Amino acid sequence: MNFEQIDCFLAAARCSTFFDAAETLHTTQSSLSKQIQKLERELDLVLFDRSHRKAVLTPAGEMFFEEALILSRTYHQALFRIRKYQTELGQKLCIGTLPILTQYHLTGRLKAFQEKYPTINLTISEVEEPDLIDGLSRERYDLIIGRSFLLKSRESASPNPQDSSSLAALSSREYVFLSLASDRLSVLLPSSHPLAGKAAVSLSEIAHERFLMMNPYTSIYRLCEELFQNANIHPQILRTARVESIISAVAFEEGISLLPEGNLQLFQHEQVTAVPLADSPPLDIGIIYRKNAPLSLPMQCLLREFSDSN
Numbered sequence: 001m002n003f004e005q006i007d008c009f010l011a012a013a014r015c016s017t018f019f020d021a022a023e024t025l026h027t028t029q030s031s032l033s034k035q036i037q038k039l040e041r042e043l044d045l046v047l048f049d050r051s052h053r054k055a056v057l058t059p060a061g062e063m064f065f066e067e068a069l070i071l072s073r074t075y076h077q078a079l080f081r082i083r084k085y086q087t088e089l090g091q092k093l094c095i096g097t098l099p100i101l102t103q104y105h106l107t108g109r110l111k112a113f114q115e116k117y118p119t120i121n122l123t124i125s126e127v128e129e130p131d132l133i134d135g136l137s138r139e140r141y142d143l144i145i146g147r148s149f150l151l152k153s154r155e156s157a158s159p160n161p162q163d164s165s166s167l168a169a170l171s172s173r174e175y176v177f178l179s180l181a182s183d184r185l186s187v188l189l190p191s192s193h194p195l196a197g198k199a200a201v202s203l204s205e206i207a208h209e210r211f212l213m214m215n216p217y218t219s220i221y222r223l224c225e226e227l228f229q230n231a232n233i234h235p236q237i238l239r240t241a242r243v244e245s246i247i248s249a250v251a252f253e254e255g256i257s258l259l260p261e262g263n264l265q266l267f268q269h270e271q272v273t274a275v276p277l278a279d280s281p282p283l284d285i286g287i288i289y290r291k292n293a294p295l296s297l298p299m300q301c302l303l304r305e306f307s308d309s310n
């Protein structure tokens with residue numbers, strides 16, 4: 001017994017004649033009859049009463065019809081799942097991300113995705129923001145994981161359209177943002193600083209301080225720049241650096257800084273205190289991908305998994 005025989009039997013049982021059943025299966029009546037006869041010989045049952053011109057089931061045929069429905073349904077569902085698996089096989093998904101996966105608990109979620117879809121060839125590249133945006137713009141990455149401020153910059157600046165590395169190169173009209181986590185700015189102070197014991201600190205309270213800022217190519221630098229401008233503050237910026245260098249410099253009381261709270265979970269220092277910035281704008285972290293581009297199956301799988309788990 002095979003599934004071709006079962007499908008021939010079910011078609012004949014559903015149609016009024018063997019001829020109609022053969023038409024449904026795009027085969028000949030002779031071929032369909034031979035398949036059903038083979039099935040009857042193997043089962044040692046007569047499934048159709050051939051004394052009628054129409055296809056009429058015997059009592060044994062009616063019993064087997066219910067069993068055949070279950071077998072056929074299970075078989076075709078399995079075929080569907082196998083085809084989907086085969087479609088996924090060899091598919092690639094390239095993700096560019098800021099080095100922020102650990103502090104926003106995304107490493108485990110990506111690992112779980114890889115385990116659920118082992119046939120998807122997933123590559124993850126940790127890069128800085130200029131390379132991140134350039135890679136998405138030039139389609140080296142299918143999607144990126146970054147901050148929502150990357151999309152907001154377009155409305156607050158007029159970048160050179162030829163400058164693909166500009167942080168303002170991504171427009172919310174052209175890209176979609178799927179939020180995965182939220183953060184806020186904190187004021188990084190030496191533990192001995194008079195403001196270190198406060199529940200929150202406003203920009204006006206630190207306007208006279210010396211600042212150690214993240215590098216100018218980062219969205220955090222641009223966000224802080226925007227906050228200072230809106231507050232009519234002209235900060236004294238000593239230098240710009242990476243997060244770990246900034247924290248060390250603050251510990252030596254060279255100045256203070258404004259950093260995302262999540263960054264400080266990885267780089268802690270006993271001589272440094274982080275105080276929330278009052279009225280800090282939300283810093284959403286999420287997936288960014290092209291709005292009108294066709295979504296590959298691996299992208300659909302990842303977006304579905306991350307949307308369902310939010």
